[in-house]
Amino acid sequence: MCLAIPHTLIAITGPKTAIGRYGTVEVEVRTDLIDKPAQGDHVLVHAGFAIERLLPEEAEEVEALWESIRAHSGTASR
């Protein structure tokens, strides 16, 4: 329902605006909804607004999730 695309903030342009980059596309992103936006932040952008900072795939929480899934995988299907 709510597609959000990861962008990197490449410039902070105002109190509530930044330029976000996704691939080769650069767009204005509103930053009203996140605390202290900074250049280099990886954010999820939905309908022109950054809604959250993204954790990297290497984050401990993501690794822990896949560890738990691997623990349940592969007994019946080998």
Add this chain to the structure above:
Amino acid sequence: MGIDPGALGNGFPMNEIARNRVITAARALKDLADKPLKFMEVCGTHTVSIYRAGLRALFPRNVSLVSGPGCPVCVTTQDEIDTVVRLSGMEKVAIATYGDMIRVPGSTLSLAQARAMGASVHVVLSAAGALDLARRLPETTVIFAGVGFETTAPATAAVVLEADRSGQDNFLVLNFHKTVPVVLRTLAKDPGLALDGFLLPGHVSTILGLSPYVPLATEHGLACVVAGFEPEQIMAGLVLLALQNREGLFSVQSAYPQGVRPEGNERARSLLDTVFEVADAKWRGLGLLPGSGLRFRPAFSRFDARIRLGLTDIPAAEPAGCRCGDVLTGRIHPAECPLFGFPCTPEEPVGPCMVSSEGSCAAVYRYGRSELP
């Protein structure tokens, strides 16, 4: 029998890590689903990803997935569509809304058809674009038809606050925003659905966090897992749903730590709460659900198109034969609608579930027809 990686569709490019994770999760799902399990993917973006990536081919026979009400355009009622089409015919009025809205057939016209007949209808990518339009057209009343759930509504709130500060009085909002947890409680109680769990929407949960869903687990005994939108993230969500059912311990978990903090986005919720308060809302297919919508707080009522223009609801019938209401509550599969494929197609939609890029009917039509009997 092993998992056939070849069953994965080509619709969703995946790197090797993602592909391996999908296969790992498919194995875990097969091992954990030791009884029939019926889950609902709440979010339309999940529906599209599932069909596009061909994930259903990897589900064990025990696991079935039905689509839910998480397509904002789909749950917008016929009355609401008719209201915005009606307003588009007024003098010195411009309508601004998100793209999918303009093709939804109203009782007489869609917004796209009204535009072809001369109405001023503008597609915007952001609520901020609607406010910009109001600044550019000072002699025109710009009405932003705001659809969407908790992910989208904070942006509307932010823009209303900005309009309030800058005194942009030619900017109005026709507020169609709805909220997710209440509708899930309604579906949780539906004996006809008999669900075993919800695959919860990723980006609604980015804003809400996990706590609003807790009653679904504690009171209704349903597994609840927030998932992201990549194929491996969806599969991870399904594994955790199956695991909760296997263990008989129901809670709200996140399989999407990248984009969802357990506490959600407090700043966005605070903006939302400044401008809007909880209200009743009507949903296509579900009718009036107490506490499932938002209305302007009195301090911001001058931006409420309903109040400023004295609008009253005019009940409208849904298109004859269209079963969007049953599709978006998981009661039927899109292909069970007698209109699916003929005459209803994405090019000539009869109902909103075939219009929206997030609608289940459009997802099945575009990506899932090879699975149909």
